[in-house]
Amino acid sequence: MKVIIDHSLCEGHSRCMDDLPEVFEVRDDDRSYTLVETIPAELEEQVRKAVSVCPRAAIEIID
């Protein structure tokens, strides 16, 4: 699984990083970045959850 974060939407609400600091990092520009290229299989479920609670619907699963 891979994800992309749409930076025209993300406003640093940080729901993603609160739940999954090993995958998402909100930086000083108030945008979230992924720390891994490919999501480890054991985190896929939690990443799906992060996608659904992002207040701006900014995280997209690409494959």
Place this chain on the structure above:
Amino acid sequence: MQNDNAKLTLENLNITDTKLYVKDGYPWAAWDLLRREAPVFWYQRPQYEPFWAITKHEDVGFISRNPDIFSNTQLLRLADTGSLKIGQRGRIRNARRYGGSPDDPPDFIFMDPPEHRQHRSAVSRHFTPRTMRALEGHFAQMSGDYVNKFADILVDNLTSKGANEAVDVVHELAAKLPVAAICEMAGIPSEDWDQIFSWTEALIGAADPEFRLPGESQEQTLRRSSGEWRRYNEKLVEQRLAEGLGGDLLSALMQADIGGESLNPKEISSYFTLLVAAGNETTRNSITGGIKALLDHPEQLEHLIANPDLVPSAVEEILRWTSAVIQFQRTAMQDVEIRGQLIRKGESVVMWYPSANRDEDVFTDPYKFDIERTPNDHFAFGGFGEHFCLGAHLARWELRSMFTALLPVMSRLELVSDPQYVQGSLHVGGIKRMMVRSKAA
């Protein structure tokens, strides 16, 4: 809250009659029935253009994250045909006076992507969690001051001749912080805050005669307040031009770079008004509604007083419980199915947020007020997506600081009478008065 004499059915239920909102508060029983029997319901009633009533959390979420299908540019919120005409006449007048076309979006809520994102980002960094955290201490101090003043009134009333007169918690407490917080961020001098407050009350509550000047019609109130406010904004812009820009919201709008262009004066004024107005009645009602919820649930209040670190979680539950915004509307730009129901291009959908926030598929025991509810992915700030409330973190920090400051006072408060609701608004369901007093010792 079921209406006891007549049986509620899909044919007779009513979720648009504002008189019922004033009398009974939100129409919970009707929304429950819709979620259960007709979650995508073609609603036809006199004085309203027919629309699809959307009452499930999942469907509100679907609409909110698909702005390409569901547009904000046609209709933004449900209103009766009379109010829609007043709005249209206002836009024609404004275009005549200030240029542009009546069809121009008044502010960025009325836009779709990609324009919406460009315009929203002109100010969005002023509202991020990081920016808000920097203001945390300041909010705590303001809340503390307002609560102390309020507590003084209560004590005075209790001790002066034992009359123990009731106090209106809306005007003596709940209304103050939201105006102060946003006006400070906006760079509005404190001597003008009262005036700003009465304009926002008039713009949002014009359907209620209490917010009009004597003899005014709803339309005249809207026209006067928006005209006065616009002239005020123009004066403020001139002042900034003369004295230099700062770190405030008005300066940010004046410097906005939207794909190489700046905002025109009409846009600067309406965006500024939007930012200042959007958070007043909403946050105020969440404070009032939160106080009522805690007083109505003494065991939850006690638990919170014993565990003040639960305030952030209690605030989320207060937001869900009060759902200060009733609905927003979208228009389908193509044929689309929701829950197997075909919505045709051009038809409109109305998302009922309080209903989504009582959806039993998402919230266990949704009618239980539970300050420790987890998860609590409520839609009080709208469904997650393009238009998610820009002020969500500002509102959260205001509520957190307010309830933290209130805790020591709360256990001494009692409600004197049922709250009085604002008349005529199908958008922000407001409590305009709620009388409380100190419990006699």
